[in-house]
Amino acid sequence: MKIGIRKMRKAFTLVELTVVMMVGMMIGSMLIAIFNQQLAFLRIYQLQSFVTEEAPMISLYINRLIGKADRFRLHDSISDALSNTDPRITASPVCVLNFRLPDGSMRASILAFEDGVLNYYVVPESGVLGPSEWSITQRAADVQFYMEQGILRTQLTGPQGEQLIYSGATQ
Amino acid sequence: MIEAVLAMGLLTIIGLILLKLSLNILMPRQWTVQQTITNAYMSYERALAERIPFENLVASNSPWPAFPTTNSENVELGRLPGGRLITGTVTRTRMPYENNFPIDGGSGTIDTNPAAMKVWKVQSVATYTIGGRNYAKSRTVLRSQ
Numbered sequence: 001m002k003i004g005i006r007k008m009r010k011a012f013t014l015v016e017l018t019v020v021m022m023v024g025m026m027i028g029s030m031l032i033a034i035f036n037q038q039l040a041f042l043r044i045y046q047l048q049s050f051v052t053e054e055a056p057m058i059s060l061y062i063n064r065l066i067g068k069a070d071r072f073r074l075h076d077s078i079s080d081a082l083s084n085t086d087p088r089i090t091a092s093p094v095c096v097l098n099f100r101l102p103d104g105s106m107r108a109s110i111l112a113f114e115d116g117v118l119n120y121y122v123v124p125e126s127g128v129l130g131p132s133e134w135s136i137t138q139r140a141a142d143v144q145f146y147m148e149q150g151i152l153r154t155q156l157t158g159p160q161g162e163q164l165i166y167s168g169a170t171q
Numbered sequence: 172m173i174e175a176v177l178a179m180g181l182l183t184i185i186g187l188i189l190l191k192l193s194l195n196i197l198m199p200r201q202w203t204v205q206q207t208i209t210n211a212y213m214s215y216e217r218a219l220a221e222r223i224p225f226e227n228l229v230a231s232n233s234p235w236p237a238f239p240t241t242n243s244e245n246v247e248l249g250r251l252p253g254g255r256l257i258t259g260t261v262t263r264t265r266m267p268y269e270n271n272f273p274i275d276g277g278s279g280t281i282d283t284n285p286a287a288m289k290v291w292k293v294q295s296v297a298t299y300t301i302g303g304r305n306y307a308k309s310r311t312v313l314r315s316q
Contacts (some may be wrong), residue, residue: 008271019172019209020175023179024173024175026179027175027178027179029183030179030182030183031188034186035186035210036183037186037189038189038191038193038194041193041196041197044197045196045197045200045232047253048200048201050199050202050251050252051198051203051204051207051208051251052203052204052207055207055211056207059207059210059211059214063214076259094263117305120247124200144207148215149222150222151215151218151222152221153215156211158252159252160209160252160254161250161252161253161254162204162249162250162253162254163208163249163250163254164207164208164211164249165211165212165215166211166214167211167214167217167218167219167251168218169217169218169221169222
């Protein structure tokens with residue numbers, strides 16, 4: 001009988017068990033809170049990634065291309081650009097850049113936003129356009145080229161509604 | 172019980188350290204976002220200052236009037252992630268090179284400036300407010316004729 005009472009005293013009381021469970025739950029909740037905090041920051045990083053990582057590279061490519069070009073034209077489609085029909089100065093998804101070569105001849109390239117991708121094409125001398133040379137970005141929601149006071153402006157809209165407008169003058 | 176308190180204390184400290192580390196990364200990224208967007212706008216000021224014909228630049232209705240006169244304009248600089256618009260004010264002015272002739276704002280003479288060069292520093296300053304903080308950014312282009 002004495003042995004049985006001793007054994008019962010070694011066990012947890014109901015209050016002790018309750019306290020232990022509450023402490024355990026608190027520790028679990030804190031772990032979940034820390035995990036959620038990290039997830040929240042990762043979401044914020046993800047939201048900012050277009051402007052912080054993608055946009056500077058796009059800016060670098062576009063500004064160098066436009067800065068080296070001798071003239072440009074805006075069109076609504078690549079077919080219009082290739083046939084040199086309906087040039088425009090309003091917002092357009094296609095921009096033709098012309099470069100003068102050392103021998104005095106001209107070569108053309110095309111920046112075109114099509115199906116969510118900003119592509120760069122070099123127009124061959126045959127005039128038949130092959131696959132794009134580069135995909136400058138696949139993350140932009142919209143890219144429009146337009147002209148303002150003689151300046152070629154590139155309006156870049158990101159997946160989160162962020163908007164940047166690059167401007168550049170040709171040579 | 173002591174172990175449980177130690178565990179909670181340790182978790183609290185770990186949580187605070189992680190929060191601080193995350194903020195340390197987040198703050199420069201937010202700064203980068205602002206810089207990227209406003210730098211993009213300032214490329215317009217630079218391009219326009221480089222492209223505008225010289226006679227328009229020094230005309231009486233120039234977008235860059237001669238200092239101390241300035242020309243201010245409210246502009247849209249861009250949009251932050253989430254579509255929040257950043258607006259600001261662009262103040263434009265131009266300053267003469269000291270060797271310009273007096274008629275062009277300088278103190279040069281035919282001896283110091285025999286080619287009658289006209290040189291102007293064309294400056295645009297964009298000011299904007301984000302999160303209660305005021306920022307200013309400038310671009311200066313040298314034009315001569």
